[in-house]
Amino acid sequence: MNPPAGPATPHRGGATVEFQHVTKRYGPVTAGPGAVNDLSLQVPAGKICVLVGPSGCGKTTSLKMVNRLIEPTGGRILIDGADVAAEEPTALRRRIGYVIQQVGLFPHQTIGENVATVPRLLGWAPARQRERTDELLALVGLEPGLHRDRYPYQLSGGERQRIGVARALAADPPVMLMDEPFGAVDPIVRERLQNEFLRLQKGLAKTILFVTHDIDEAIKMGDLVAVMHSGGTLARFGTPSEILADPASDFVARFVGADRGLKRLSLTRVRDVPLAPALTAQPGDDAADARSRVAADPFGHLLLVDALDHPIGWLDPRKLPTSGTLETSMAVPMSPLLEPETTLKDALSMLLDADVQAGIAVDPEGRVLGLLTVDTIAGLLNRR
């Protein structure tokens, strides 16, 4: 994906969004599903705030009150300090991006027309609409020439979701509302869309309110997570690591799950933790010398690498010849290769799958950075 560029995206970054004692009741007495009870929270500009909770907890209602698809019973919602209730709803909605689970592309319009919806409503000149459309298609990883004139049903589910995001970004809104935007695709595509979107958001820095019922998605996508309770109350609001480290209530602890220690691992990446130095040798090195080096090493394993420091395989110290030189053929299959961006949760899973004690961390060029051991990960789990 290309970074957004050009005069069509003049201002990046988001606006603050603030809920002040927002309440929505659907009946005079009972709260009912979808109700919201005295919700107050502040999302700083450029952050993703995930609203998560069981169904009927009012997360979608909260989202729809921001662009006034639903009007609150009480309280205020401010965008950059301005009350949304003071603005004409259609004008307000045109400067807030909106993505829904079923995407809601207009089946009778081409992809290009779909993406240009808000620019068209805002009365942009056709040439500018077209330029912006092509820019956005490229941004979400779809070739403009190939997709612009096609119809929504001609796309895969993942492509439709991307178009949904592109359409919401069209007029460069400072705030985006996303209601389970990746909910309608299979897990593999969802994972890819999540990663793409996070990469995109790094350049765009929109303020995003993101609704999901999936705590794993909340932890992955959110700078901030608001856990909501049935009845529309805010149970916990904080960063993912704060919430995982201290759920603060039984409800939140149960909701984030018994594996919250493991989930914490998904917040930390290989580049964030100290790696054990790898004991390495190259083919052609003296075998006796290698044996003595291994004997002195606490980990007791020797990694064979090539001249460029790319790992070849492990050498079993007991099977090393007493004389002569090291050969490539002596190396046994490798531990998993871990990249700096790999989460510790994924790393641990790979180590357990491969039934080894250590993974080899490599840089993007494939050179050995060091070793990540199961002990290191266990140590991190025990801390805090």
Next chain:
Amino acid sequence: MSGWDWIASHLTDIAAATRDHVVLTIIAVGVGFAISFALALLIHRDRRAYAPVTAVAGLLYTIPSLALFAILVPITGLSVLTAEIGLVSYTLLILVRNIVAGLDAVPPEAREAAAGMGYSALGRLLRVELPLALPVIVAGLRIATVTTIGLVMVTALIGEGGLGQLMLRGFTLQNYTAVYVGTALSVALAVAADLLFLGALRLATPWRRARER
């Protein structure tokens, strides 16, 4: 005089009858559509209007056409107005039902996305809901038009009737050529109207045409 000679010597009459038939049909379907469209929008805004509107339209639909004209003639005379009141009445039930069904068939997520992106209510209706409802609306127009082309025949009894006049005179004068010509042309009109609507729908909905491939 052979049948072909009769046709050859009455081309002007046949053309005039055909033209009258087409005009009566267009007025009936046009006015019927305008009324039905307004009623359907009312129902779209407020569902409670559905039952009473379709009840009245249904009642009109069940009145036998001859009986309806018998009621109207003392009031509006043997006139085009009388014929059209009857013809329009018979289109309402089909058209109202189809327009409402078409609007109901608009995917709710498309409607929600349109609202969420800042379409006004009118803009959403014109740009999103009606284009998506078009196939079902046109299906209604096809049925209403073909039905009307048949019913126009009956209005011959009150002095209108287009091709119906031709047939009525044929029966009276035992000129079966005129009867056959009237029958053939009315069938041809119905088929032509149907194909015209189908063709127009295909042109207006390239997004559906592409789907068929």
